[in-house]
Amino acid sequence: xxxxxxxxxxxxxxxxxxxxxxxxxxxxxxxxxxxxxxxxxxxxxxxxxxxxxxxxxxxxxxxxxxxxxxxxxxxxxxxxxxxxxxxxxxxxxxxxxxxxxxxxxxxxxxxxxxxxxxxxxxxxxxxxxxxxxxxxxxxxxxxxxxxxxxxxxxxxxxxxxxxxxxxxxxxxxxxxxxxxxxxxxxxxxxxxxxxxxxxxxxxxxxxxxxxxxxxxxxxxxxxxxxxxxxx
Amino acid sequence: xxxxxxxxxxxxxxxxxxxxxxxxxxxxxxxxxxxxxxxxxxxxxxxxxxxxxxxxxxxxxxxxxxxxxxxxxxxxxxxxxxxxxxxxxxxxxxxxxxxxxxxxxxxxxxxxxxxxxxxxxxxxxxxxxxxxxxxxxxxxxxxxxxxxxxxxxxxxxxxxxxxxxxxxxxxxxxxxxxxxxxxxxxxxxxxxxxxxxxxxxxxxxxxxxxxxxxxxxxxxxxxxxxxxxxxxxxxxxxxxxxxxxxxxxxxxxxxxxxxxxxxxxxxxxxxxxxxxxxxxxxxxxxxxxxxxxxxxxxxxxxxxxxxxxxxxxxxxxxxxxxxxxxxxxxxxxxxxxxxxxxxxxxxxxxxxxxxxxxxxxxxxxxxxx
Numbered sequence: 185x186x187x188x189x190x191x192x193x194x195x196x197x198x199x200x201x202x203x204x205x206x207x208x209x210x211x212x213x214x215x216x217x218x219x220x221x222x223x224x225x226x227x228x229x230x231x232x233x234x235x236x237x238x239x240x241x242x243x244x245x246x247x248x249x250x251x252x253x254x255x256x257x258x259x260x261x262x263x264x265x266x267x268x269x270x271x272x273x274x275x276x277x278x279x280x281x282x283x284x285x286x287x288x289x290x291x292x293x294x295x296x297x298x299x300x301x302x303x304x305x306x307x308x309x310x311x312x313x314x315x316x317x318x319x320x321x322x323x324x325x326x327x328x329x330x331x332x333x334x335x336x337x338x339x340x341x342x343x344x345x346x347x348x349x350x351x352x353x354x355x356x357x358x359x360x361x362x363x364x365x366x367x368x369x370x371x372x373x374x375x376x377x378x379x380x381x382x383x384x385x386x387x388x389x390x391x392x393x394x395x396x397x398x399x400x401x402x403x404x405x406x407x408x409x410x411x412x413x414x415x
Numbered sequence: 416x417x418x419x420x421x422x423x424x425x426x427x428x429x430x431x432x433x434x435x436x437x438x439x440x441x442x443x444x445x446x447x448x449x450x451x452x453x454x455x456x457x458x459x460x461x462x463x464x465x466x467x468x469x470x471x472x473x474x475x476x477x478x479x480x481x482x483x484x485x486x487x488x489x490x491x492x493x494x495x496x497x498x499x500x501x502x503x504x505x506x507x508x509x510x511x512x513x514x515x516x517x518x519x520x521x522x523x524x525x526x527x528x529x530x531x532x533x534x535x536x537x538x539x540x541x542x543x544x545x546x547x548x549x550x551x552x553x554x555x556x557x558x559x560x561x562x563x564x565x566x567x568x569x570x571x572x573x574x575x576x577x578x579x580x581x582x583x584x585x586x587x588x589x590x591x592x593x594x595x596x597x598x599x600x601x602x603x604x605x606x607x608x609x610x611x612x613x614x615x616x617x618x619x620x621x622x623x624x625x626x627x628x629x630x631x632x633x634x635x636x637x638x639x640x641x642x643x644x645x646x647x648x649x650x651x652x653x654x655x656x657x658x659x660x661x662x663x664x665x666x667x668x669x670x671x672x673x674x675x676x677x678x679x680x681x682x683x684x685x686x687x688x689x690x691x692x693x694x695x696x697x698x699x700x701x702x703x704x705x706x707x708x709x710x711x712x713x714x715x716x717x718x719x720x721x722x723x724x725x726x727x728x729x730x731x732x733x734x735x736x737x738x739x740x741x742x743x744x745x746x747x748x749x750x751x752x753x754x755x756x757x758x759x760x761x762x763x764x765x766x767x768x769x770x771x772x773x774x775x776x777x778x779x780x781x782x783x784x
């Protein structure tokens with residue numbers, strides 16, 4: 185077995201926590217925005233689409249800097265949240281999760297939106313004639329049918345969060361035990377003399393986590409696909 | 416059941432303008448594709464909100480645009496069997512069947528799971544997934560799913576259209592059982608003469624979004640002016656008859672109708688059973704004298720009541736056979752050569768007869784049990 189230093193262990197734990205938190209926090213908003221984009225026509229739809237996809241094309245450093253401006257201790261949103269709700273993002277692990285969530289958001293929305301657009305709406309109509317209120321139709325027909333897309337979106341967001349570097353380091357810096365996630369830790373190790381063996385160990389851990397996550401998603405996706413394959 | 420429909424609705428360049436009242440348990444909306452049949456039942460089901468009008472079922476107002484009434488589709492309690500089944504792919508047959516039942520208030524559930532499964536013969540399919548069903552099985556499950564929501568009215572949109580002839584024959588008896596055993600009011604959309612003749616009491620003919628005719632199958636099918644709408648090739652008269660006897664030696668059954676006796680290949684029905692026969696206009700020849708030395712078994716005497724005024728080579732004739740209408744499709748040249756016109760006595764030579772059990776027969780049989 186590989187022996188990890190306490191710093192390395194905390195980086196692994198932190199990375200998993202940040203990725204998980206980012207994925208879970210993104211899910212409801214991602215689902216809502218995906219529904220909005222797939223199903224509703226409204227003024228400013230293209231603008232919202234652009235906004236959602238912006239983190240995908242912007243340099244991550246830019247996204248991180250914008251987050252710092254908005255959610256930093258002095259930023260308009262950051263100051264408000266800190267003063268009224270006691271939520272602080274700046275230089276905390278929650279800030280790392282926020283950065284990862286924003287970076288993963290377009291991937292989540294894309295995956296879910298595509299699966300919503302694939303749903304045969306005539307099935308929803310049929311459910312309506314069988315007495316189901318629109319909310320029940322969503323819960324019992326739409327949701328199960330888009331489950332593969334939701335799972336895919338969550339996996340993508342999780343993977344993106346594990347690898348997020350630029351936005352995280354720009355927004356919440358590089359604080360061991362608080363904001364130093366795996367990629368940031370690896371980067372730091374490569375910058376100090378004699379850090380290479382430790383960097384390699386963490387790299388292997390990164391690969392292992394990614395492989396396990398992908399395998400799990402494959403398994404889940406296959407089970408769901410068997411259940412929901414259309415005619 | 417009475418179904419009152421009076422609606423106007425624009426769909427792009429298509430205008431739906433339909434008004435009719437059907438007092439019968441099985442109303443058929445009949446017409447060519449594009450006549451507005453599906454749009455009309457979508458309005459009844461609440462899938463389309465009409466621009467103007469009213470829909471009332473047994474006194475319950477579902478839509479009244481003037482008073483701002485529009486019952487949402489999930490509260491209408493109207494079952495809908497779609498052309499393509501639309502079974503939920505993520506649910507087993509059992510859960511598909513139970514879906515609507517779950518949303519039905521407990522006090523209003525009249526359909527029992529076991530009875531419906533039994534009625535439709537789908538007990539062996541319950542644990543399957545919809546994609547493993549054949550077309551006929553899928554359609555039976557779709558009917559079962561609609562029934563188990565205990566609807567007050569069942570809409571069927573060409574439920575047999577996607578099936579081959581064998582599968583159609585497999586489903587039709589089940590639809591008759593819904594009508595006769597459950598006494599469930601049904602609105603049946605079709606463009607197939609055979610189905611409509613077999614199932615229906617009241618026929619609503621739609622053309623270009625408008626109601627062209629409303630009446631009994633016999634009345635409507637016997638009208639020459641509706642030929643272009645009901646489809647020339649398949650058009651024909653519908654006769655009510657009874658089984659009058661069997662001719663064992665030659666394997667024939669004799670049917671008694673108002674127009675006279677008809678001989679058909681033997682059918683296993685008891686004497687007195689009412690049957691409904693359809694005689695296509697293209698299967699009827701006319702003669703001015705009773706023909707001799709002819710292989711056709713059925714020759715009936717009567718008069719010409721009406722000739723269609725057509726420019727083309729073909730003329731349709733409505734005959735009056737002792738009060739019963741019969742249609743014949745002949746050439747304009749024949750009319751001229753035979754010198755016949757309205758009032759001329761003629762003999763109708765019938766080449767073939769299509770027939771089915773009649774609804775009333777099955778109903779009275781089950782009532783006596």
